[in-house]
Amino acid sequence: MVSSGKQRTIGEKLSAAGLTVRGKDGQDYHMRPIRPSDAASLIRGYDALSDRGKRFRMFSVIPHLSEEMAADFCSPDPESEVCVVVDGRGTLKGEILGGARLADMGPGRAAEFSVSMRPEARGLGLARQALETVIDLGREAGCASVWGAIATRNEAMLNLATRIGFTLSRDPDDFSVIRAEMAL
DSSP, rough: OOOOOOOOOHHHHHHOOOOEEEOOOOEEEEEEEEGGGGGGHHHHHHHHSSSHHHHHSSSSOSSSSSSSHHHHHHOOOTTEEEEEEEOOOGHHHHHHHHEEEEESSSSSSSEEEEEOOOOTTOOOOOOOOHHHHHHHHHHHHOEEEEEEEEEEEEEHHHHHHHHHTTTEOOTTTOTTTTEEEEOO
């Protein structure tokens, strides 16, 4: 077979078979687009978060995701959103460990990112890989920049944003929020 020489985009690779990413534990994990059938796993993953983790993720403590909320999160608008998830292994096989999302995507736009990981998956480098993947997808979609709101006490996410290259600044309208921005 003759190769066309054209490199497949991250979006094409994700759509075809997902991506294999390596965690800091040396294990391979499968990253793929979220799908509607992930709603129950998303609820269980959210329930695994501490109240503090829920507050960092939602900026308020929502004790439990409703089935409707989970269904909405698991059905991104293909015209303007993308969400990738990392599948679990071992005792969490069949569960999603977490992932990253970009919303309000489009040529010349500033897309908003969010990241969430189950406590069991923290420290494996999977949040970074998921976030870098959606940033690449935003770049492929022609986004001008990506941004996200991070709680000032969410040191892990602030450190991750800094390591990836985001510029951090205090939100002028909310002292409890840091705005992370990156030009694409």
